[in-house]
Amino acid sequence: MSSEKENVMDMKSINYRGPAIEEVDSISPTNNAGLIDGSFSGSPYSSDSRSSGSSTIEPVSDSTYHAKIGKPIYKRIVDSFKPMDLEDLGIDTEGMTQLEKSVIATSQSRLVRDLKTYHLIAISLGGSIGTGLFVGSGNALAYGGPASMVIGYFIVCCALLTVINALGELSVQFPINGSFNTFFSRFIDPSWGFTLAIMYYLSWAISYPSELIAAAMTIQYWNTSINSAVWVAIVWVVVSSINFFGVKGYGDVEFVLTIIKVVAVVGFLIVGICITCGVGDQGYIGGKYWHDPGAFNHGFKGVCSVFISAAFSMGGLELCALAAAETKNPRKALPKAVKQTFWRLTIFYFLTSIVIGCLVPYTNPNLLDGSGIAASPFVIAINAGGIKVLPHIMNAVIIAAVISVGNSSVFGASRTLAALAAQGMIPKIFGYIDRKGRPLVAIVITSLIGLLGFLVVNKNEEAVFTWFFAVCSLASFFIWSMINVTHLRWRWALDAQGRSKDEIIFRSPFGVVGSFAGLAVLIFIIATEIWVSLYPIGSTGASVETFWQDCLSLPLLLAIWAAHKTYYRTWNRLWVKLEDIDLDSGRREISLEDLKQELADEREALHSKPFYYRVYHFFC
Template identity: 65%
Template sequence: MYDEKAAELKGPSGNSVDTEAYSYRQESSPGQTNSRHSGSSYADSAYTYETIEEGNAFSRFIDSFKPINLEDEGFDTTGMTMAEKSIIASARHPLARRLKSRHLQMIAIGGSIGTGLFVGSGYGLALGGPGAVLIGYTLIGYSMLCVVNALGELSVQFPVSGSFNAFFTRFVDPSLGFTFGILYACSWLISFPSELIACAMTVQYWNQSVDPAVWVAIFYVVIVSINFFGVKGYGEAEFVLSGIKVIAVIGFIILGICIICGVGDQGYIGGRYWHNPGAFNHGFKGVCNMFISAAFSFGGIELVALAAAETKNPRKSLPKATKQVFWRVTIFYFLTAIVIGCLVPYTNEDLLTGDGIAASPFVIAIQLNGIKVVPHIMNAVVLIAVVSVGNSSVYGCSRTLASLAVQGLIPGIFGYIDRAGRPMVAIMFTNMIGLLGFLVKASAEGEVFTWFFSVCSLSSFFTWCAICFTHLRWRWALSAQGRSLDEVIFVSPLGTFGDYTGIAILLFVVGGEIWVSLFPIGAASADNMQFWKNCLSLPLMVVMIVAHKTIFGSWRQIMVKLTDIDLDTGRREIDVETLKQEIADEKQALADSPFWYRFYRFWC
């Protein structure tokens, strides 16, 4: 054990030892009490990580899978409500805090760049036209800006296990936390095998002689191996993969602008396709169809907040990562929508009939202008993007399941944390479901996954709405308990205005999706089958909330009272008054800075 380094091993401050294998010990801080209103928090204990030095490398590797050793702190939970118990549990959940600022930055920048942008945007372009793509990305992009800023404020203040699904339980209602937590986990759970199939299909662009099941097996092993290295493995993989995706998108935008200006076989293009065949296809229905493609493209944008509990210093790194959302939306989606709208007419048949990468508007645009090498490069980028999303699927699902388990919302076995800080049972369960990727051999695999995704199709929109509403409840609770924003570490630049407008846009999008699902483009009458494929999650959410409230007998209180909301547990800073002074000093230092620096800090 490292006796001489005991003073250096700090947990709440984020300066924990960065070792590959360690055991865990939690020691009570001086003056810590069991009172929820005392100003202390159950997460304010000093975390001590001790390296495991005994034995050879193999034995240390085996020991890392053993359960983490938690000392019983003797908290008396008698008489506590379900919400209070879950708050304590999520705050004390011992996930490893090993993500650095650079990991979080790259997760924030590249976390949502995947097949939705590279391939799915082509489907939206075909059904709605370039105008619909631009409107869809703008509306969903703005709502995501609202969601992530709201989530960033909460996650910096409370970097607890499970992030937003724990916030739903804490600030709104445990039934809401259960429902949206399960559906969010399911969305990643289903995404994992579908991304494995996408990997196999992408490789077939180069070689169709190899059985796709072989490629599924290869990429399955790669993704599973990455996640066995814990959050550090996930962070390093995303740092590299996201970096490649970012370079590729920026490179395509530059190349696209050059082609629009006349570099290519077609000569000067300009806004030709916005006039002929036109900016819109299928009118307002075409725009509504683009919403799903846009939502799929932005999916995963909230992962940066989910990683807060495993970040060394969320107070410094998370606000920067949150502000990256603006640049993501502006550069990677707004500019991309304009470029592909100028380069590819929505009448191009490959947008709907092309297989895999052949349906990508990026590849189609390059091929139309006689550039032969770049499509292969783009295919490689799409493959990297798919692996990245598959990697995020295991991470997102396992951390959500672990948080739900420690809150007591699903069986406790899923909350098992080993000595390397990995939620190993949740990871293994996710990996097991990933074996569904071998359905690539089934003739009806497309239909199977369509129904799988119907379980959580609209749930993303409602989850994002719930995040904005939870942020509103947090602000209302501060006011109701006589507290102010002076103690809030990171204040959302959009404030409650962002919450109201974000909710309004997302509910409008949901209404549009229900309409086009019930009355699809080209259908003479209502299509019940298409409706259930797209909207099965809507009645399922209602059933889950009602069932949870009925089973636990919580109908008497629809939501947690504002005066009863816990505003302290889960903070890494103990002394609120000291924190207020630090925040005031930082604000004053910023106010004394030059205008250009204040402008930079507002956006970056």
């Protein structure tokens, strides 16, 4: 047996007395993944030979292996439903705190690692290019004007630049189940981990039925005779079924849908530039609408109103980190996905906002009063240009976008719920992962929440969902802010424990300074959103109803955090001490010295490259 397999990672902050578990393929010789009698099926190691305090793992003989898989089928089915405890992995949990147990549990994920780089890019883009861009951008244009929309999107993109790189650094270092939701517990405090994970789950879970309704309304562009509930049911079956095909099936579908959306956005940009330059019924437009009715609407408040639309549109960029535990080689795949996803998304939103601002005046009544895709600035611009067939094509693209975002909603929500269960913060049944690596119970629960889409037949459907979304209105900004805080505490913990930055696999190009700057921008955005919600555009005084609709997530977040603190009686500790933060669990590399040497070799090789290549590598 090689020395690498016998090496045990030094655990500084917890009493880890079991073996270091090396990465194991999830596909066994019988094409089964998961645990049989507490051992990894398909693994050459058995838990039977593990004992507390032992650092060796004996190989399983062929006869033992076949004896295990040769059990009666009913017995294997029953065993497959048994929950995985930490003791099953040879880990002695005696004396561990709940935080220490949750760190170990999430680092030993049984999710199947079938995702590749192109899957991660597609998942991030797919979750971010949806109705928020195709339809919601019209709302931003109407309230803020073209210049406000460009400025608002640019500011949010700058904040996200620091967030996604900080998150990439953490997720490459610790590709664990639940990813950044788990980091909140690990690097800040379990109460914050629980609170933000619940908010993140609600964001995706509530988004799912709203996307189903959006799909039904979009389809009615062609057919108004069939009840909308029928289309909700059809799309619900399609989206829910996709997630039952496993993570690779989800990734492949998302890849195809993302290609459709990207091609549509690029095509619209080309057509939009042509219309602006004079092709179409309107003749040459140029920057006419930037002068009349103007570049800004409602002044500074108009700019602030764009922030919430930008957050709704770009939410989902962090999904590539959530999928880290299901990625074959996160060390190579995640940095590329993080960098490329951000720049592509920024280009799409930045260029699209400029083109839309040139084609549609913010005074167009359909932006606020239109129903379904009639409110889409994409469709308004194409119709105004006199191009007859493109609105139908754009309608089909919006349907693909809705299915994609609905798909991402189930994926993001189910992984978050499973991670909460793995940490012991909710009942274990929610974290059940079957032999195909699917968080089955979490997928089922999230799919059932999607049935709220049948509220489409209710006359008060819009009011109901307004209050549903109030629950998670500012959630994205809170989560992005805490990601930057987590990155800062990770770096501070390295210093506090005397560890070298040379062991960081992927470093955020902007480092600690970037996280501070991003945090400052996000705090500013949250403050302005509270102000605009309390004193909304067009109001002569304070509006209590608008404030609660836009900011209900703030008191809810504080209430959940306080309730968790009170229930677990942890008011004596507001955050985990830097000296106690676990800096090792969840790594896939076992030899720290070998890792440092490999990273040093890679940096030396990069330094020998031409300047232009180093610049490209820095950003992409």
